[in-house]
Amino acid sequence: MSVQLSDRNAFLAELSAADYELFRPHLTSFTLSVGERLQDLGAPVEQVVFPHGGLVALTMPLRSGGGGGAILVGRDSIVGAMGAAATAPAMCDAEVYIGGRGARMSASAFRYVLDQSALVRRLVARHCAALMVQAHQTALCNAAHPVEARIARWLLEVLDRSGGFDVPLTQSTLALMLGVQRTTVNLAAGRLEAAGVVNCRRGYMQIIRREQLERHACECYRNVKAYVSHLDAAPAAIASPTTPAEAVAVRKPA
Amino acid sequence: MPLYTFELHDGERPVGDETGVWFADRERALDHAYDVARELMNAREPQTRTWRLDLYEDGSRVEQIPFAQLDPTLDHLSPALRTAVERGCDRLRDFKQAMSAAQTTVRESRALVARSRGRPYLATDRGKPTIAAPWQSQETREKK
Numbered sequence: 327m328s329v330q331l332s333d334r335n336a337f338l339a340e341l342s343a344a345d346y347e348l349f350r351p352h353l354t355s356f357t358l359s360v361g362e363r364l365q366d367l368g369a370p371v372e373q374v375v376f377p378h379g380g381l382v383a384l385t386m387p388l389r390s391g392g393g394g395g396a397i398l399v400g401r402d403s404i405v406g407a408m409g410a411a412a413t414a415p416a417m418c419d420a421e422v423y424i425g426g427r428g429a430r431m432s433a434s435a436f437r438y439v440l441d442q443s444a445l446v447r448r449l450v451a452r453h454c455a456a457l458m459v460q461a462h463q464t465a466l467c468n469a470a471h472p473v474e475a476r477i478a479r480w481l482l483e484v485l486d487r488s489g490g491f492d493v494p495l496t497q498s499t500l501a502l503m504l505g506v507q508r509t510t511v512n513l514a515a516g517r518l519e520a521a522g523v524v525n526c527r528r529g530y531m532q533i534i535r536r537e538q539l540e541r542h543a544c545e546c547y548r549n550v551k552a553y554v555s556h557l558d559a560a561p562a563a564i565a566s567p568t569t570p571a572e573a574v575a576v577r578k579p580a
Numbered sequence: 581m582p583l584y585t586f587e588l589h590d591g592e593r594p595v596g597d598e599t600g601v602w603f604a605d606r607e608r609a610l611d612h613a614y615d616v617a618r619e620l621m622n623a624r625e626p627q628t629r630t631w632r633l634d635l636y637e638d639g640s641r642v643e644q645i646p647f648a649q650l651d652p653t654l655d656h657l658s659p660a661l662r663t664a665v666e667r668g669c670d671r672l673r674d675f676k677q678a679m680s681a682a683q684t685t686v687r688e689s690r691a692l693v694a695r696s697r698g699r700p701y702l703a704t705d706r707g708k709p710t711i712a713a714p715w716q717s718q719e720t721r722e723k724k
Contacts, residue, residue: 471623472620473619508599510616517595520706522707525707
């Protein structure tokens with residue numbers, strides 16, 4: 327079943343009609359179910375997923391069973407694009423944390439489309455850049471910021487992707503995303519609750535005052551958001567140099 | 581297997597983890613509690629030095645872990661000085677907790693007086709009712 331034009335994630339929505347036509351025959355609509363694994367670390371990337379809603383977390387597993395260092399992908403981005411484009415094994419696990427709808431295509435079809443359009447390649451590179459900045463910021467965040475600030479950051483990141491004021495994540499899931507014990511998340515979230523910022527309920531967290539949550543969050547939330555806004559503001563359809571001489575001129579402006 | 585729960589004392593109202601974790605023995609529960617304390621302290625050791633984590637086994641307190649004891653930024657101190665700092669942190673936390681309880685009582689008293697006179701009063705503070713329900717004990721109120 328092919329997806330409708332109106333039923334698209336942010337990447338698909340950015341495409342011109344002509345570029346979307348390149349994707350359309352290969353896209354299949356499907357349901358993202360909570361707990362579904364879209365890719366496993368080290369395994370070949372067989373599909374590229376474009377979530378229309380819900381939330382997918384990219385995490386690194388540990389041999390002991392834990393893990394952490396999540397990158398969040400919602401309707402704003404793509405799962406598996408880098409691995410598929412490079413014909414490389416998956417760089418991390420991808421698991422659905424919040425269910426929704428999505429579209430997927432095979433990695434080989436994705437590579438075929440990339441070969442057809444320079445603009446699509448540039449858009450994919452931009453989405454990959456946005457994921458990379460999240461990864462860099464998360465690495466710094468895990469090392470430098472206290473657990474409450476990190477919880478506040480992730481809650482805001484999830485809210486931005488899911489909308490509303492409820493975050494349908496358990497504290498165990500948050501603990502996995504942050505790479506800490508569930509007890510630590512319970513106690514830190516309890517402090518945020520005592521400050522009147524969130525309400526912790528079984529299976530979800532309710533945000534009472536978003537502006538307070540932003541004050542509790544570390545600078546990483548604003549940094550990633552600023553980078554992505556900057557990326558969105560810059561036009562993607564800049565004409566590519568057509569000759570090697572032009573390319574040199576672009577690299578070294580007079 | 582006993583159920584171990586945890587309570588954090590940060591100088592304000594205590595925060596509890598009522599879900600708890602099942603452990604085969606107290607030693608493992610204690611290791612977990614130390615990990616939790618370190619994670620809560622990470623990247624803000626000076627600010628959390630006065631905190632304490634209590635460990636409960638099937639509802640009875642079995643251990644208290646002052647964060648100052650685990651604080652690696654105090655490792656350079658002589659044992660005598662470190663003990664003095666740890667004792668100071670305990671006193672500061674108790675003082676903050678007493679101040680917080682007094683403020684809660686004052687706020688509740690003001691609200692009660694205003695309500696009895698039919699005047700406007702602060703109904704909630706940070707999402708919690710200012711006037712506790714009459715059937716709630718002092719202990720329950722503190723936990724809330």
